[in-house]
Amino acid sequence: MNERKTNRIGIAVVEHQRQFLIGVRDASSTLAGYHEFPGGKCEPGEASDICAARECREETGLDVQPLKELLYIEHAYEHADVLLHFWLCAPIQPAPDRDAQNLQGFCWIPASELSGLKFPEANAPLIDLLIDTYVGS
Numbered sequence: 001m002n003e004r005k006t007n008r009i010g011i012a013v014v015e016h017q018r019q020f021l022i023g024v025r026d027a028s029s030t031l032a033g034y035h036e037f038p039g040g041k042c043e044p045g046e047a048s049d050i051c052a053a054r055e056c057r058e059e060t061g062l063d064v065q066p067l068k069e070l071l072y073i074e075h076a077y078e079h080a081d082v083l084l085h086f087w088l089c090a091p092i093q094p095a096p097d098r099d100a101q102n103l104q105g106f107c108w109i110p111a112s113e114l115s116g117l118k119f120p121e122a123n124a125p126l127i128d129l130l131i132d133t134y135v136g137s
């Protein structure tokens with residue numbers, strides 16, 4: 001039997017004034033060059049919201065508060081099976097100043113620009129949800 005383990009992934013969908021914290025996956029990683037929200041694999045026993053906040057701090061330097069789980073999506077990539085937990089998060093004060101902040105390669109992208117970016121396939125329902133919720137209304 002070729003049973004594959006499913007990796008639990010915590011992802012921080014950090015929103016501030018209808019903008020989202022977005023990066024580009026490193027050339028050495030799987031799905032290199034795709035846009036991404038900060039996130040990564042949960043440690044054994046780690047809740048997905050705690051993981052999302054930890055990965056966000058490690059990858060961007062920003063402390064965030066997980067507010068609610070927007071979606072969870074199971075997806076089979078060639079490289080792995082994943083269960084993605086997308087957590088809506090808010091930056092912890094002081095409020096971010098988009099020009100002054102060093103976000104380690106991540107930047108704030110308006111919700112209206114999300115549809116023009118290339119995210120991993122499994123993100124599609126999340127992007128639709130964010131556009132419905134944050135664009136135009």
Ligand SMILES: Nc1nc2c([nH]c(=O)n2[C@H]2C[C@H](O)[C@@H](COP(=O)(O)OP(=O)(O)OP(=O)(O)O)O2)c(=O)[nH]1
Pocket residue numbers: 009011029030031035036037038039040041042077080082084120121122123
């Ligand atoms: N960070 C992040 N990962 C995503 C997104 N969408 C998506 O399908 N993924 C997938 C890609 C990977 O298969 C998985 C994240 O794992 P990773 O390899 O980046 O995590 P990690 O840093 O903990 O892993 P590692 O490099 O230490 O092995 O989730 C997203 O928006 N953000």
